Amino acid sequence: MHDKLIVYIEQYSTLQLTNEEKALIVATFQPKKLRKKQYFLQEGDxxxxxxxxxKGAMRQYSVDEKGIEHIVQLLIENYWANDRESSTMLTASKYNIEACxxxxxxxLTRAEMLDLIExxxxxxxxxxxxDERNSIANQRRLNSTISNTAEKRYEEFASNHPQFIQRFPQHTIASFLGITKETLSRIRKQATK
Incomplete structure (x- = not known):
């Protein structure tokens, strides 16, 4: 299980880990399994x-005062699940992170991560x-949300994340894109014509 993380770290950083560093990573990161619909994090915690x-897929979302879910992240293998604001500031999370x-x-805890970074x-x-790539991705997503049509947002999403189309239901993708599932259904029908 740790082998995938070690490969990820080496590929992402382009640096080779020593045997001692690998052993420290294995000793620090603890395995956790979630069943479908089980929470990794709940709002308020x-x-x-x-x-x-x-292995698997998750979604990070908030629920507004009308009970409507707003998905902020879709997560699959080689992604990280976390609410950085809550973790860093030690405040109650506004989000739920649920296994799909x-x-x-x-x-690992924030303190353990900081120790490994050191x-x-x-x-x-x-x-x-x-952090750099996440900042760029968030900036692009914000720009797309405020300046692109629903059709263009879906086109970019499908082009940049084709693996998500197969892994997440249509209503989840619609929420992530900030559109209704009916709008997404219409867009997908038009795309197949």
Whole structure:
């Protein structure tokens, strides 16, 4: 199970881990299994762990005062599940993170992650690059949401994340894109013509 994480760290950082560093990673990251519909994090709780997804799929979402879900992240293998604001600020989370499939993760606390970043150069580089890419992705998503039509947003999503189309139900993808499932259904029908 840890082999996938070690490969991920080396590929992402482009640095090779020593045997000692690998042993420290294995000793620090703990396996966790979630059944479909089981929560990794619930709104109101402080996010105590970050989880590297080895197998499965998850969604991170909030629920507004009308009871409508707003999906902020879709997560599959080689993605990280976490509410950074809650974890960093030690505040109650605004989000739920729920398994959409039976999911296997490797988890660690924020303190453990900071310790690994300090001790392992590949971890530090990986986190730095992940932060940069996440910031770019969030900026692109925000720009797409405020300036593109629903059709263009779906087209970009399908092009950039084709694996998500097969893994998540249509209503989940619609929520992620900020459109109704009826609109998504119409867009997909038009695309097949």
């Amino acid at each position: 402080v996010c105590k762990y970050a989880g590297f997804i080895v 499939e039976d999911t296997e993760l490797l988890i 001790k392992i150069p590949a971890m530090a580089k990986m986190v730095f690059l992940m």
